[in-house]
Amino acid sequence: MNDALKIVLVGTRHPGNIGSAARAMKTMGLSRLALVAPECFPDPHAYALAAGANDVLDVAEVHATLEDALAECRFVIGTTARRRTVTMPELPPRDAARQLVDAQARGGVALVFGRERTGLENHELQLCHASVCIPANPDYSSLNIAAAVQVLCYEIRMATLSTNANADMDAATIAASIDPDDLPATQAEMEAFFQHFSALLDDIDFHKGRPPDMISQRLRRLFQRAQPDPRELRILRGIFSDTQRLLKKS
Numbered sequence: 001m002n003d004a005l006k007i008v009l010v011g012t013r014h015p016g017n018i019g020s021a022a023r024a025m026k027t028m029g030l031s032r033l034a035l036v037a038p039e040c041f042p043d044p045h046a047y048a049l050a051a052g053a054n055d056v057l058d059v060a061e062v063h064a065t066l067e068d069a070l071a072e073c074r075f076v077i078g079t080t081a082r083r084r085t086v087t088m089p090e091l092p093p094r095d096a097a098r099q100l101v102d103a104q105a106r107g108g109v110a111l112v113f114g115r116e117r118t119g120l121e122n123h124e125l126q127l128c129h130a131s132v133c134i135p136a137n138p139d140y141s142s143l144n145i146a147a148a149v150q151v152l153c154y155e156i157r158m159a160t161l162s163t164n165a166n167a168d169m170d171a172a173t174i175a176a177s178i179d180p181d182d183l184p185a186t187q188a189e190m191e192a193f194f195q196h197f198s199a200l201l202d203d204i205d206f207h208k209g210r211p212p213d214m215i216s217q218r219l220r221r222l223f224q225r226a227q228p229d230p231r232e233l234r235i236l237r238g239i240f241s242d243t244q245r246l247l248k249k250s
């Protein structure tokens with residue numbers, strides 16, 4: 001079973017969907033489920049639909065926010081049933097699965113699913129490095145969430161099987177042997193960096209009364225694409241701190 005790859009369900013309304021998602025995961029060899037603010041969990045309906053995947057539900061993590069659920073992850077893909085206004089790389093399912101499986105050698109990775117009715121909010125998608133959309137019927141493209149989990153976990157399974165055929169060490173073992181300063185920063189480190197950057201931009205009055213959203217989104221994209229390591233973030237934050245210190249003196 002693969003526990004380096006986390007499946008995250010955000011704001012799921014029906015506990016039966018959580019159970020069906022757990023079953024879908026287990027059939028594809030995945031065991032790590034995280035729930036963000038589920039409406040009803042734990043719940044007998046979740047267990048009823050999990051069938052033999054109770055063990056996945058028993059150890060499911062529950063978090064208040066998506067930021068908390070992703071804190072230790074270093075690579076994250078979000079799922080969408082439709083095109084969004086958020087500008088980010090959009091991957092077909094097979095490529096998304098390949099990237100997730102490859103990224104496991106550099107630490108924790110996650111695939112994020114949205115609410116049954118409204119999907120992921122834009123600010124939640126912005127926490128992701130890329131998005132994936134199952135190319136369904138354009139006139140009826142929204143799958144049931146557990147069905148979407150099944151399709152994408154199947155692709156992850158295929159990518160994993162083709163990797164394991166050639167690999168002599170599994171990805172999680174490789175990741176554990178690398179100095180964390182040589183890995184891409186975690187989501188928690190990236191979020192602390194973005195907050196510091198945004199405070200600096202306020203301190204120098206960069207936005208001059210204009211709404212900061214577009215600039216913040218573009219800067220996010222830039223740094224997510226670069227996938228800086230913790231050392232690089234410390235250098236940048238050192239520059240921000242020195243600038244802030246000088247501003248206070250003047």
Ligand code: SAH
Pocket residue numbers: 079080081082112113114115116117118119120132133134135136141142143144145148
């Ligand atoms: N109106 C919502 C639909 C939500 S469907 C939206 O546009 O996002 C619930 C969840 O199932 C989605 O957030 C996504 O995680 C998953 N899902 C459904 N259809 C999908 C598709 N075609 N591709 C990728 N994920 C899909």
